[in-house]
């Protein structure tokens with residue numbers, strides 16, 4: 371128990387070297403860009419692992435926070451590319467259209483970066499406070515967050531003049547002064563995303579080994595009991611929820627320069643569920659499971675999903691069912707399972723914080 | 734503050750019209766092992782629930798000067814009122830040390846939560862000695878024996894520095910030896926704290942109770958020392974099925 375965190379830290383180190391040093395050397399531009407995209411989903415997934423895996427909150431609407439970061443970034447990049455003019459898509463409908471007031475502050479790079487960090491914190495803070503203090507949990511919490519993602523996607527779809535609607539925001543030429551077409555700058559953007567993923571892993575690594583991590587697991591497993599130890603479980607959950615929202619926002623923000631387009635489809639119900647799927651697949655309560663699961667699902671989507679889109683959907687669904695049925699704690703629980711099988715049968719595997727019960731939606 | 738008493742006056746709890754506790758009064762002082770007994774459904778657990786803020790009650794429950802009723806659960810805990818549950822509820826997936834560490838945590842500043850634990854708190858060490866769990870430091874609580882889980886719960890109350898311990902059937906399912914160990918543990922910790930035990934086990938009650946309150950259908954049936962309560966004909970009537978348990982031994 372005392373040694374394990376340091377092994378994990380070594381794991382993060384290896385992961386960082388693979389991602390930051392090896393990947394740029396061996397991968398083509400195309401696949402490096404794809405890997406960058408997976409990193410963005412992985413960043414959001416790390417947050418979901420924290421909130422859902424360790425905190426027991428089934429966050430089905432992380433697309434909302436992904437969108438806050440993504441659209442903040444996209445508005446800034448759109449304005450940067452448009453220069454002094456009004457962005458192209460707005461002129462399309464009305465050549466004399468003024469820039470909507472809420473776009474104006476996103477001209478500033480500093481404001482944009484601040485928004486990417488503060489918007490999710492404030493929104494998740496208010497939302498989480500209202501829900502957790504009222505003891506909304508389980509399926510109700512899941513449905514509510516999912517509904518918010520649907521609502522936000524619908525709102526964006528229906529405000530085509532202000533947000534680009536279903537066509538989304540795209541055609542970004544610059545990224546904080548760097549020309550996005552330049553291959554060297556593309557590598558830089560990838561390195562930023564990958565670096566942020568490593569930072570997020572380090573953050574949850576510290577959270578998991580801290581007293582807070584233990585308290586979070588305790589709250590997940592026996593919220594009432596935690597209350598009777600003098601803590602307010604709402605505050606414990608709030609912290610995890612806000613951190614996970616922040617991570618989703620960061621993932622969304624980096625998604626924009628890497629993929630070059632953001633649309634409501636990337637943040638709506640289906641996208642939010644896909645984020646969850648990756649986390650469940652990898653192992654929601656483990657350190658690496660969510661990130662690796664999200665990257666695997668992302669990879670499946672861009673390799674299989676583009677050549678055989680129908681088949682991919684079925685395969686993903688089937689995979690999901692198999693994992694839930696046979697590996698409720700995801701692929702990352704495989705090594706422990708093998709180890710347990712090899713040990714003498716009378717030594718029953720001890721439960722650990724990384725293996726929550728199958729029952730995921732508590733009322 | 735250490736010699737503050739728990740004084741419950743005219744406590745009433747209703748569940749949509751059904752009176753589960755209908756005007757119960759009793760008090761408990763440091764230095765005594767106070768028992769609350771009664772047949773199934775008498776309202777014992779509900780009394781504890783009301784005192785700890787889990788269910789709404791009217792009347793009064795005071796710890797020293799402070800009124801407990803009407804406060805939030807975690808605020809009542811912070812006043813020094815701790816409880817256990819009829820079914821042992823420890824954090825199964827955490828080790829004994831982690832369980833105790835969380836219990837000890839409410840005295841720490843919030844920011845210290847972000848650091849990992851280094852070493853074992855002296856208060857935790859003392860509680861482990863006291864409850865005989867010193868050898869189980871790194872055992873996941875989920876695989877402790879039933880009796881050990883109950884002791885872990887008591888140890889958690891000790892590190893939490895509870896002034897009042899409300900224990901709901903702490904020896905249910907324990908072996909005879911474990912009962913004796915628990916009874917002696919309760920006597921030791923009651924020296925400086927208020928200990929209120931809800932129990933069905935009459936033999937256990939007889940051996941360790943200093944004063945007893947008998948509840949029946951949400952009301953106090955009898956109150957006094959073990960001998961006084963045992964001699965009360967109304968108590969014998971209520972415990973007709975188990976009358977032998979009340980009088981013999």
Ligand SMILES: Nc1ncnc2c1ncn2[C@@H]1O[C@H](COP(=O)(O)OP(=O)(O)OP(=O)(O)O)[C@@H](O)[C@H]1O
Pocket residue numbers: 748751753771772773774775776777778779780819
């Ligand atoms: N949440 C509730 N809603 C409705 N009725 C309840 C509720 N909780 C308890 N009761 C009822 O209140 C009465 C007292 O219950 P309580 O659990 O306090 O009994 P008890 O003395 O602890 O019994 P036992 O020895 O079986 O634990 C019972 O009739 C019970 O059915």
Ligand SMILES: [Mg+2]
Pocket residue numbers: 777778779819
């Ligand atoms: Mg009871």
